[in-house]
Amino acid sequence: MTAATARGSPSTEEEVREAAPSAVKALLDEADTFCFDCDGTLYQAGTLLPHVAEAIAYLRRLRKKIFFITNTSSRSREQLSAKICGLGVDCSSQECIPSCTFTADHIKRTHPDARRVYVIGGQGLVDELAQVGIESTGGPSEDRVQFSENEFTLIAEEIGRNSFDGVVVGWDTGLTYHKIAKAALVFQQHPGAFFYATNDDAADRVGKWRLPGNGPLLKAIESACAGCAPFRLHRAKPFGVEAEVLGKPNPAYARRIAEWSGVDLRRAVMVGDRLDTDILMGQRAGMRSLFVLSGVDSLREVEETGIRPDFILPGVGDLWSSRPGSTVANL
Numbered sequence: 001m002t003a004a005t006a007r008g009s010p011s012t013e014e015e016v017r018e019a020a021p022s023a024v025k026a027l028l029d030e031a032d033t034f035c036f037d038c039d040g041t042l043y044q045a046g047t048l049l050p051h052v053a054e055a056i057a058y059l060r061r062l063r064k065k066i067f068f069i070t071n072t073s074s075r076s077r078e079q080l081s082a083k084i085c086g087l088g089v090d091c092s093s094q095e096c097i098p099s100c101t102f103t104a105d106h107i108k109r110t111h112p113d114a115r116r117v118y119v120i121g122g123q124g125l126v127d128e129l130a131q132v133g134i135e136s137t138g139g140p141s142e143d144r145v146q147f148s149e150n151e152f153t154l155i156a157e158e159i160g161r162n163s164f165d166g167v168v169v170g171w172d173t174g175l176t177y178h179k180i181a182k183a184a185l186v187f188q189q190h191p192g193a194f195f196y197a198t199n200d201d202a203a204d205r206v207g208k209w210r211l212p213g214n215g216p217l218l219k220a221i222e223s224a225c226a227g228c229a230p231f232r233l234h235r236a237k238p239f240g241v242e243a244e245v246l247g248k249p250n251p252a253y254a255r256r257i258a259e260w261s262g263v264d265l266r267r268a269v270m271v272g273d274r275l276d277t278d279i280l281m282g283q284r285a286g287m288r289s290l291f292v293l294s295g296v297d298s299l300r301e302v303e304e305t306g307i308r309p310d311f312i313l314p315g316v317g318d319l320w321s322s323r324p325g326s327t328v329a330n331l
Helices: 013-030 052-061 077-086 099-110 123-131 149-161 177-189 214-228 251-261 275-284 299-305
Strands: 033-036 065-068 116-120 135-138 166-169 194-197 203-206 209-212 268-272 288-292 311-313
Touching: 013 288, 013 311, 052 065, 065 077, 065 251, 077 123, 099 123, 099 166, 099 194, 099 251, 116 123, 116 177, 123 135, 135 177, 149 177, 166 177, 166 214, 177 214, 194 214, 209 214, 251 268, 251 275, 268 275, 275 288, 275 299
Parallel strands: 033 065, 033 268, 116 135, 116 166, 166 194, 268 288, 288 311
Antiparallel strands: 203 209
């Protein structure tokens, strides 16, 4: 029985702090691999959370394997590594597996003949698709494109002349009506096009505010698909009007990482701030789960959702500041 469940889940943050040393001891004894979510877990926007760098360095000294797994698909694994290193945490690109990396790998394995897709998303998604030999149009190159009603016919004719194997949607801060319309045209003119999303997260926390995630954007594209390509309404994913979501909480994401790295998921822990993505994926994949209170969800959501993590800590930094024998006080 773990520290988080020995007395039932802690109901207050004070109880979490009191239980932190025993939770950390159990984690260090029971886990060989730590898979960290990023936004809300390691950092918020451009600010590293307290003692994260010390915690990661401490785990490395204990020879624990480290991976960084995020649903944010706007950065490639190299770009994610650069961000984390820039915040003062040592990591390599091989340890970074953002959802765009898994998405590109899944599409290549599932649709080996795919050659071109339309992308709504960031440069990281475009780059990861290119790494597996899939050309993409759209993405950041169309962030500021607008069109008139007359130009729409020309766009439709162009999409019809070219081949498209599918539409892939990731978080896109430059989402426009133009991009939604082009995706709808791909669905209309290429009936066999697949439809994938890197994630459907509702929101992320930045400071005390919540920032809309990919989920709200995806709803607009799914609605356009249903309205403009109704022949897809009764088809199964990924050929219907709803995207097949590949990121967390999809357990195939964790299992693919285990295949790449040789990790035993029974001795791995998924660390994150969201119950419905991070913690749920860990549970579905047969991993341990560590929920931290530094991001989107709180103890209240543990009760409301019924998703009960194996461990709860105030933050990732407690893996260092609450370690056995530590005299460092939590900040």
